[in-house]
Amino acid sequence: MDALSGIDYFVQAAETRSFSEAGRNLGVSSSAVGKSVARLEARLGVRLLHRSTRSITLTAEGRLFLERCRRILCEVEAAELELSEIHKEPKGKLHVSLPLVGSLVMPVLTSFMHQYPLIELDVDFSDRMVDVVEEGFDAVIRTGEPTDSRLMSRSLGTYRLLLVASPDYISKYGKPETPAELSDHACLQHKFPSTGKYESWPLVRTNTESESMIHAAMVCNTSEALLDVAISGLGIACLPDFMVRETINRGELTTLLDDYIEHQGAFRMLWPTSKYMAPKLRLFIDFMAEELFKY
Numbered sequence: 001m002d003a004l005s006g007i008d009y010f011v012q013a014a015e016t017r018s019f020s021e022a023g024r025n026l027g028v029s030s031s032a033v034g035k036s037v038a039r040l041e042a043r044l045g046v047r048l049l050h051r052s053t054r055s056i057t058l059t060a061e062g063r064l065f066l067e068r069c070r071r072i073l074c075e076v077e078a079a080e081l082e083l084s085e086i087h088k089e090p091k092g093k094l095h096v097s098l099p100l101v102g103s104l105v106m107p108v109l110t111s112f113m114h115q116y117p118l119i120e121l122d123v124d125f126s127d128r129m130v131d132v133v134e135e136g137f138d139a140v141i142r143t144g145e146p147t148d149s150r151l152m153s154r155s156l157g158t159y160r161l162l163l164v165a166s167p168d169y170i171s172k173y174g175k176p177e178t179p180a181e182l183s184d185h186a187c188l189q190h191k192f193p194s195t196g197k198y199e200s201w202p203l204v205r206t207n208t209e210s211e212s213m214i215h216a217a218m219v220c221n222t223s224e225a226l227l228d229v230a231i232s233g234l235g236i237a238c239l240p241d242f243m244v245r246e247t248i249n250r251g252e253l254t255t256l257l258d259d260y261i262e263h264q265g266a267f268r269m270l271w272p273t274s275k276y277m278a279p280k281l282r283l284f285i286d287f288m289a290e291e292l293f294k295y
Contacts, residue, residue, distance in 0.1 A: 004076065007069045009036040010048060014066050015136045017055055067133055067150070070272065078278045090280045091118035097130050097140040098123060099267075100193075100222055104242050105141070108291045112284065119280050127221075128194035132270055138281050139271040141288070146270055154285060156267040157293035159240045161202050163261065164253040168233035176236075179203040179260055186217030186235035193221040201238045202263035240265070242293070267292065 012022035012033070019030040019037075026033065041048050048062035058066060098105050102125070113121065124130070124137075132140050133150050146153040165175075169186075176182050190199040201214070217235045220226050223243060230237040231252050247253045269285050271277075 004072075006036050006040040006043075007072060009033050010040055011066065011069050011073060013037055013049065013056065014058055014062060017057065019056065063134070070133065070136065074272070074278065089118055090116060090283050092278070092280050093120040093122055094138045094280055094284055095122045095136060096124070096284070097132075097137050098125055099141060099143070100125055100127050100224070101240070101243065102224060104240075104292070108288060111291065112287050115287075116280075116283065119284070126194075127192060133272050137271075138278075139269055139285060141267055141269055143265050143267055145266075146268060148270075150273055151270045152273050153271075154269045154289055156269055156289050158264055158266045159242055161238055161261065161263045161265070162241055162244060162258075163201070163203075163236055163238050163256040164230055164244050164248070165236045165256055166231055166233040166253055167251065169230075169235065170254065172233070176256060179257060182214050182236070185215065187214045188218045188220070188226045188229055188235040188237040189214070189216045190223055190226060190238070191219050191221045199238070202261055203257065204260045204262055 009022065009026065009032075012025050013019055016022050016025065019033045022033045023030040037049060044065075046061045046065075047059050048065055050057045050059060098109075109121065109123070112119075129142070130137060130140060132148070141156065173185060176185055191197065192199060198216075198219070218226070218229055220229075223239055226237045227239055227243060227247070229235060230239070231247060236256060244253055248255065269288060271281065271285065
């Protein structure tokens, strides 16, 4: 158990980058954390952390060891939970990262919280490509296919991108009949926060047409703001179907250039590979997979 204690202290220090904060999380002094990590380094014969007066950082060996330690602690936690809480209501903290699509995920999250009040969600809303293992996330939801061999994945559902505008906008400026005619319209474009690049509109074009023909009347790094601007009649936006479905049904928006759009995206749940999965994480993954696209 002393070895596991040392590993736990090291993981807390590595994730918080602070002996003091790690001590607060563990209920011990910062010096106790520092001494435990030092003993662990002595036993392993390598330096795991670089110390300075202001912060601590991982060495190359520390980064490798941290990944293994997280898996060890995850398996220990899962084993304990499976033995001691098999007949109890799931509880504990889940650190998850979700994309900036609150209209899709928030109804499911609130339903999950009502149903499982003892599970504490620590949620990071971001479109950036987080390092699930290195940053200590229990699970993340992202689009596209997984490329990290350290992660498991499960499909949550598919969606399509649509071009939409309000009836007021169309009555004032007309309805584009081909992608080339978008150059005469006010287009509302989404910019990825992590890269600063514009999200491509999934339009079938001829060899002479290009996306540079689109005039950006507004650029924004959150799709939900573009939705509000489109409803206000200020331009054409490219948005996922789950985000605009209700506004289309209410007549606040209408789709454009449907015959020219080729797109199907997928949401996936990703989580670190482990022999055992904590019951709270298994419950969260199953719940999201079953409920996400019901709303």
